[in-house]
Amino acid sequence: MGPTASGKTDLAIALREQLPVELISVDSALVYKELNIGSAKPSAQEQAQAPHRLIDICDPAQPYSVAEFYRDAMCEIRSIHDQDRIPLLVGGTMMYFKALLEGLADMPATDLNVRGQIEADAETFGWPYVHQQLADVDPEIAADIHPNHSQRISRALEVFRSSGKTMSEFRAQQSESSLCKDYDVRQVAIAPHERSVLHQRIALRFNKMLEQGLIEEVQALKSRGDLHGDLPAIRAVGYRQVWDYLNGELSKTEMTERGIIATRQLAKRQLTWLRGWPDLNWVYTDTESGEIRKKSELVSEILNYFSDFDL
Secondary structure, three states: OOOOOOOHHHHHHHHHOOOOOEEEEOOOOOOEEEOOOOOOOOHHHHHHOOOOOOOOOOOOOOOOOOOHHHHHHHHHHHHHOOOOOEEEEEOOOOOHHHHHHHHOOOOOOOOOOHHHHHHHHHHHHOOOHHHHHHHHHHHHHHHOOOHHHHHHHHHHHHHHHOOOOHHHHHHHHOOOHHHHOOOOOOOOEEEEHHHHHHHHHHHHHHHHHHOOOHHHHHHHHHHHOOOOOOOOHHOOOOOHHHHHHHHOHHHHHHHHHHHHHHHHHHHHHHHHHOOOOOOOOEEEEEOOOOEOOHHHHHHHHHOOOOOOOOO
8 A cells, every 4th residue: 555656556567577466456536437537547567467356347427436445356366365465455445454454344336316416405505514414323433434435424424315214323233344353464565755756646647647637538538428526436526627627627737736636635644544554564565765765675575564464
């Protein structure tokens, strides 16, 4: 695991050459088909070299929940173990990792009719109004959600309206089937020592995405006609900014700046999660003096954490 642009995919592919592992993507953008450039999806060549599970499994018009990831990932983990190989989970969606490691309450499936009603209220009255509706029925969850965090507000209120039970009640009955109860788990996070190094990589990568055709990719999504700006796929970092640019709401310069800033903010949130993460082994991609470390060095260091595995 690690912040965006830290080099997780590259290292995971290198590790596959050293360990009997199969890769499982832990990324909320990579699940969507047609989101290729802006999600930094592994290339066809990379996927041929090291296939990634849970990539391209969902249409952008269909929201994909944490519960669905938990179900799908556990299924893939069991399948890989049945092949006498080791699952290597790779990504930066911390909520997905948290669900696997701590278990997940057995919440109701997505109800598109209820979600549509909630989104209609938001369109008419705004998300702070919908947030207050959530606070009226589930103040504990509402207190943890920003009034403009539309996806989390919608899901929490949807859970209550479709089941009659609050998300807080479901979480109190948290599933016992966490990953750590069934498997020996090793966790490694990668990142550079200095955040400025990560910021530089983020800016370079976002500009490269634009050169590779990110605007054209989002235009193709927009041309489908069945997608809108409130869908999780379109709210993904980079896609939201380009979508606003194509709507005429931003200039190209503003879009580029906001895309880079949004990616930096994502990296900051990921690092905040990881700083307090239990049982985590850190591997830094550079030295304290700022020199980039060789991939072979990083692979060797990571392998040390698996030295007592029965490989």
